[in-house]
Amino acid sequence: MPTYASEFIHAPSVGNDEACRALLDPVTERIVQFYKQKLIEGYDVMVLHDDEECERQMVEDDWKRVVQPVFPILYVRAQPFPGEDVLHPDVERYLVTEGFVLVR
Numbered sequence: 359m360p361t362y363a364s365e366f367i368h369a370p371s372v373g374n375d376e377a378c379r380a381l382l383d384p385v386t387e388r389i390v391q392f393y394k395q396k397l398i399e400g401y402d403v404m405v406l407h408d409d410e411e412c413e414r415q416m417v418e419d420d421w422k423r424v425v426q427p428v429f430p431i432l433y434v435r436a437q438p439f440p441g442e443d444v445l446h447p448d449v450e451r452y453l454v455t456e457g458f459v460l461v462r
Contacts, residue, residue: 363400364445365416366458368432378405378432381456388452389434397446400437405430416461434458 368385371377386403393401406412407430415433434453438445454460 362462363435363437364450365461366434366436366453367461368434368457369459370457372431373428375405375430378430381432385432385434385456389436389449392436392446392449392452396439397449398436399439402433402435404433406433 368378368381371381382403382405389398389401389403392398402415404415406415409427412427412431412433415435436445436449436453444450450460
């Protein structure tokens with residue numbers, strides 16, 4: 359059975375390009391730390407600017423309920439290791455504490 363990535367959108371910065379870009383590097387640095395600690399198998403952190411980018415990058419259309427669609431958005435995809443059904447609790451706790459909303 360495949361293990362699916364968890365997808366998150368940073369809710370407080372939706373629609374604010376300056377806020378999305380200001381958070382991009384610090385969030386990426388923290389996610390890279392999780393990766394180096396082997397808490398996740400893979401990741402993506404990016405700013406998405408329109409419907410087409412969301413359709414290409416995101417697995418589900420659930421993002422529409424979060425952004426309705428207002429852009430840009432700060433998006434994180436974190437991949438648990440094979441056989442793990444959920445994201446490591448430290449990773450999810452960090453993202454939720456920082457204002458990210460689980461999309462899938």
